[in-house]
Amino acid sequence: MEFRENEAIYAQVATFVIEGIILGKWAAGDKLPSVRELASSLQVNPHTVVRAYDILYSREVISNKRGIGFFVQEDAKEKIKLYSREDFIKRELPEIIKSMYLFDVSIKEIEEALIIYKQEIQQTKKI
Amino acid sequence: MEFRENEAIYAQVATFVIEGIILGKWAAGDKLPSVRELASSLQVNPHTVVRAYDILYSREVISNKRGIGFFVQEDAKEKIKLYSREDFIKRELPEIIKSMYLFDVSIKEIEEALIIYKQEIQQTKKI
Amino acid sequence: MEFRENEAIYAQVATFVIEGIILGKWAAGDKLPSVRELASSLQVNPHTVVRAYDILYSREVISNKRGIGFFVQEDAKEKIKLYSREDFIKRELPEIIKSMYLFDVSIKEIEEALIIYKQEIQQTKKI
Amino acid sequence: MEFRENEAIYAQVATFVIEGIILGKWAAGDKLPSVRELASSLQVNPHTVVRAYDILYSREVISNKRGIGFFVQEDAKEKIKLYSREDFIKRELPEIIKSMYLFDVSIKEIEEALIIYKQEIQQTKKI
DNA sequence: GTGGTCTAGACCACG
DNA sequence: GTGGTCTAGACCACC
Numbered sequence: 001m002e003f004r005e006n007e008a009i010y011a012q013v014a015t016f017v018i019e020g021i022i023l024g025k026w027a028a029g030d031k032l033p034s035v036r037e038l039a040s041s042l043q044v045n046p047h048t049v050v051r052a053y054d055i056l057y058s059r060e061v062i063s064n065k066r067g068i069g070f071f072v073q074e075d076a077k078e079k080i081k082l083y084s085r086e087d088f089i090k091r092e093l094p095e096i097i098k099s100m101y102l103f104d105v106s107i108k109e110i111e112e113a114l115i116i117y118k119q120e121i122q123q124t125k126k127i
Numbered sequence: 128m129e130f131r132e133n134e135a136i137y138a139q140v141a142t143f144v145i146e147g148i149i150l151g152k153w154a155a156g157d158k159l160p161s162v163r164e165l166a167s168s169l170q171v172n173p174h175t176v177v178r179a180y181d182i183l184y185s186r187e188v189i190s191n192k193r194g195i196g197f198f199v200q201e202d203a204k205e206k207i208k209l210y211s212r213e214d215f216i217k218r219e220l221p222e223i224i225k226s227m228y229l230f231d232v233s234i235k236e237i238e239e240a241l242i243i244y245k246q247e248i249q250q251t252k253k254i
Numbered sequence: 255m256e257f258r259e260n261e262a263i264y265a266q267v268a269t270f271v272i273e274g275i276i277l278g279k280w281a282a283g284d285k286l287p288s289v290r291e292l293a294s295s296l297q298v299n300p301h302t303v304v305r306a307y308d309i310l311y312s313r314e315v316i317s318n319k320r321g322i323g324f325f326v327q328e329d330a331k332e333k334i335k336l337y338s339r340e341d342f343i344k345r346e347l348p349e350i351i352k353s354m355y356l357f358d359v360s361i362k363e364i365e366e367a368l369i370i371y372k373q374e375i376q377q378t379k380k381i
Numbered sequence: 382m383e384f385r386e387n388e389a390i391y392a393q394v395a396t397f398v399i400e401g402i403i404l405g406k407w408a409a410g411d412k413l414p415s416v417r418e419l420a421s422s423l424q425v426n427p428h429t430v431v432r433a434y435d436i437l438y439s440r441e442v443i444s445n446k447r448g449i450g451f452f453v454q455e456d457a458k459e460k461i462k463l464y465s466r467e468d469f470i471k472r473e474l475p476e477i478i479k480s481m482y483l484f485d486v487s488i489k490e491i492e493e494a495l496i497i498y499k500q501e502i503q504q505t506k507k508i
Numbered sequence: 509g510t511g512g513t514c515t516a517g518a519c520c521a522c523g
Numbered sequence: 524g525t526g527g528t529c530t531a532g533a534c535c536a537c538c
Binding site for chain 2: 006015018019022080081084085088089091092093094095096097098099100101102103104105107109110111113114117118121
């Protein structure tokens with residue numbers, strides 16, 4: 001997996017897991033890959049995965065059975081949509097809106113990008 | 128002025144100047160506040176303002192007359208809309224789209240936020 | 255049974271057995287549930303129960319007849335009150351006191367919580 | 382500084398800072414020692430101090446001025462007494478009460494320990 | 509096997 | 524100078 005430069009890797013790992021949960025890769029109750037496993041598959045330090053899991057754990061998206069591993073909470077999707085959504089709307093949206101205004105970015109451009117993205121997701125799912 | 132925590136202060140200062148230019152606070156040819164002036168009014172380190180001015184200078188949004196100060200370029204608005212817009216679309220938009228999908232944020236929500244923002248800008252202008 | 259996250263499960267199992275002895279669920283001389291039985295009823299690994307029994311065995315609260323099982327010692331209650339009490343006072347009390355001071359927790363609050371707890375125990379016994 | 386074995390060092394460092402704030406060593410608005418400074422004075426790894434500061438930051442007990450350091454929030458004492466107190470009462474108190482009951486620890490014993498502790502604090506302050 | 513913690517050491521962006 | 528992040532490697536308790 002490749003990581004963007006402008007965001008901390010641990011945050012990108014957390015987003016990676018969130019994506020997996022939303023897209024159904026890991027369902028409610030499923031065991032997530034162990035720290036070491038995920039670390040080696042993503043080619044990062046275990047410590048970095050721990051940090052990502054920590055964040056999701058503190059948001060109650062995943063739970064922890066000692067000596068066994070991390071598991072997707074039953075209401076994980078709701079937790080994600082509540083917590084992360086609120087975060088996005090409060091912290092990021094105002095800046096996005098300002099940028100759209102300053103740089104003359106139209107709603108249509110956003111809409112089209114979103115549609116293209118959804119199509120790509122659909123195709124990925126089919127595969 | 129208060130700064131958001133998740134973005135470097137110098138970048139926020141640069142955006143502050145860009146906003147001023149787009150909103151007509153500083154017109155083409157106008158002299159911008161001196162580094163010390165802006166630094167003291169924004170309560171930041173002069174070094175930070177220098178860095179912000181440097182960025183705008185490198186994007187040819189502002190010019191520099193030695194010993195006198197920084198001035199808004201004639202084609203500043205175009206430069207901003209070209210350079211910063213491209214930046215926004217290439218770097219930020221993909222992440223925004225992904226977040227919108229994962230967190231169930233609709234186009235309507237963006238649209239409404241944008242409308243409200245524009246109204247606020249209008250009222251600020253009237254004052 | 256649900257376990258608290260901040261304490262090892264084997265320790266909580268040991269406390270569970272201690273509680274049973276103090277509250278009279280298992281009297282002196284009684285046979286305790288077998289390792290497998292307790293493990294399945296508490297939904298934990300048998301290994302974990304073994305560890306809990308080991309601790310109580312080492313404190314001479316329970317005894318072991320090979321091939322038959324574990325039994326509550328005649329002086330189990332005294333052993334518990336001696337050994338575990340000392341442990342509590344030496345290891346935990348200092349931290350509790352410090353927390354009470356730092357977080358402004360009054361003696362009255364402790365007293366009231368204790369009274370409520372005792373009432374609940376009484377009602378449980380009646381049932 | 383010596384650390385107890387049964388609690389993570391980073392948690393003890395966090396408590397150390399909380400103590401300092403409650404006891405007036407660092408007042409509201411004061412700058413806390415830098416990560417490296419505190420790490421070297423407590424003889425721990427800087428990473429460990431970062432973790433402690435992170436916790437206090439997430440509880441809004443301390444704030445962070447970039448490139449400058451961490452500062453005690455104006456309402457730090459209130460935040461501590463709210464957040465940490467609640468934590469103590471919800472998570473620790475039930476276990477304490479249960480232990481008191483099982484091991485025959487009286488309210489008087491707690492009260493006396495608290496009085497002695499307060500006297501010690503007073504004497505430390507005088508020095 | 510699992511996660512949790514700590515250390516040592518490094519590099520980076522920021523002010 | 525400040526904090527933020529990442530790696531490598533180790534040890535531990537727990538299940």
